[in-house]
Amino acid sequence: xxxxxxxxxxxxxxxxxxxxxxxxxxxxxxxxxxxxxxxxxxxxxxxxxxxxxxxxxxxxxxxxxxxxxxxxxxxxxxxxxxxxxxxxxxxxxxxxxxxxxxxxxxxxxxxxxxxxxxxxxxxxxxxxxxxxxxxxxxxxxxxxxxxxxxxxxxxxxxxxxxxxxxxxxxxxxxxxxxxxxxxxxxxxxxxxxxxxxxxxxxxxxxxxxxxxxxxxxxxxxxxxxxxxxxxxxxxxxxxxxxxxxxxxxxxxxxxxxxxxxxxxxxxxxxxxxxxxxxxxxxxxxxxxxxxxxxxx
Numbered sequence: 001x002x003x004x005x006x007x008x009x010x011x012x013x014x015x016x017x018x019x020x021x022x023x024x025x026x027x028x029x030x031x032x033x034x035x036x037x038x039x040x041x042x043x044x045x046x047x048x049x050x051x052x053x054x055x056x057x058x059x060x061x062x063x064x065x066x067x068x069x070x071x072x073x074x075x076x077x078x079x080x081x082x083x084x085x086x087x088x089x090x091x092x093x094x095x096x097x098x099x100x101x102x103x104x105x106x107x108x109x110x111x112x113x114x115x116x117x118x119x120x121x122x123x124x125x126x127x128x129x130x131x132x133x134x135x136x137x138x139x140x141x142x143x144x145x146x147x148x149x150x151x152x153x154x155x156x157x158x159x160x161x162x163x164x165x166x167x168x169x170x171x172x173x174x175x176x177x178x179x180x181x182x183x184x185x186x187x188x189x190x191x192x193x194x195x196x197x198x199x200x201x202x203x204x205x206x207x208x209x210x211x212x213x214x215x216x217x218x219x220x221x222x223x224x225x226x227x228x229x230x231x232x233x234x235x236x237x238x239x240x241x242x243x244x245x246x247x248x249x250x251x252x253x254x255x256x257x258x259x260x261x262x263x264x265x266x267x268x269x270x271x272x273x274x275x276x277x278x279x280x281x282x283x284x285x286x287x288x289x290x291x292x293x294x295x296x
Contacts (some may be wrong), residue, residue, distance in 0.1 A: 022274065029267035030060035040263050064268035074252065074269065078276070081249040084163065084238075085231040088170040092227045093220065095171060096178030100219075101212075103179070104186035115183075118176050130169060130240050137165050137241065161243030169237040174230065178223035185219030186212070221284065229277055249273055 031040040042059040045052040068074045103114045121129060136142045137160040144156040159165050189212065197207040213220075235250035242248070249269065256266035 025267045025270055028263055029064055029271050030062065031264045033262050033264050038263065039261055064264045067265065068268055068272065077247050077249045077252045080247045081232050084166060084248060085228050088167055088231045089224050089228045091167060092171050092175055092178045093224060096175055096223065097182055100179045100182035100186055103183050118179050122176065127236065129173065130237055133169050133241060134160060160241065163242060163246055165241035166238050166246055169241045170231050170234065173237065174227045177226035181222040181226065182216055182219040185216040189215055232277065233273055
C-alpha cells in the first residue's frame with residue numbers, strides 16, 4: 001500500500017497541476033468567444049443530463065486553430081520567439097559554461113561563496129532586475145555613459161527597445177538556470193579521467209573537448225531546456241526591453257487574453273506553444289532511453 005501511494009503521488013501531482021489545467025485550456029481553445037463571464041461558449045450544463053453533454057461536445061470545433069493558421073501575425077510571432085529563444089539559449093550557454101567550469105575547478109572552500117554569488121540575484125524581485133536594465137541600456141544610461149567616458153563611442157548607442165536588449169535581459173535573467181546544472185555535472189567529474197587522457201597524449205584542450213564536454217552533456221542539456229522553455233514564452237523582458245517592434249508569442253498571448261478578451265484564440269495560441277515545447281522534450285527522452293538501452 002505504501003509503495004502504491006509513493007508511485008501514485010507524482011501522477012496525482014501531474015494530474016492536478018498539468019493535465020487538468022491543460023484540458024481546461026484545450027476546451028476553451030475549442031470554444032467560441034462570447035460577451036459573458038467567462039467570455040466563451042459553450043458551458044457544460046450537467047443539469048440537462050446526457051443531452052446537455054452531447055450538445056456541449058457538438059458545439060466544440062477547431063475554428064480558432066484554423067484562424068491561427070491563416071493569420072501571418074501568429075506564425076511570425078512563433079518563429080520570432082523560436083529564433084530569440086534559441087539564440088538566447090546559445091548565448092547563455094557560451095557565458096554560463098565557463099563560469100560553471102571555473103566554479104567546479106575552484107578550491108572547495110570557495111565553491112559555496114561562488115554558488116551564493118550565482119543565486120544572490122534571485123533574492124531581488126524579477127521586475128526590479130529587468131527595470132534596472134532599462135536604466136542601464138537607455139540612451140543616457142550607465143552603459144552609454146561608460147562607453148562615452150572611455151572614448152569608445154562618439155554618440156550614445158540605441159540598445160533599449162531593440163532585440164539586443166532582449167537578448168541581454170534573457171541571458172542575464174536565466175544565467176543561473178544554465179550555470180547550476182552544468183556545475184552539478186562538472187563537480188562530479190573524476191579528475192583521474194583527465195589525467196589519463198593527458199597521459200595518453202591528449203593536450204589539455206583535447207582532453208577538455210573529448211572528456212569534459214561529453215561527461216557534462218546532461219548538465220548542458222538540462223541547462224538548455226531550463227533556459228529555452230521560459231525564454232520561448234517570455235513576456236516581461238520583451239515588453240520592457242524590446243519595445244513595440246519585438247514580436248514574441250508571449251506578448252501576443254497577453255494581448256489576446258487581457259486586451260482583446262478573446263480567450264478562445266488566446267487558449268489556442270497557448271496550446272500550440274505547449275506542443276512546441278513538449279515535442280523536443282519527448283524526442284530527447286526517447287533518445288536518452290535508446291542510449292541507455294544501447295549501453296546495457
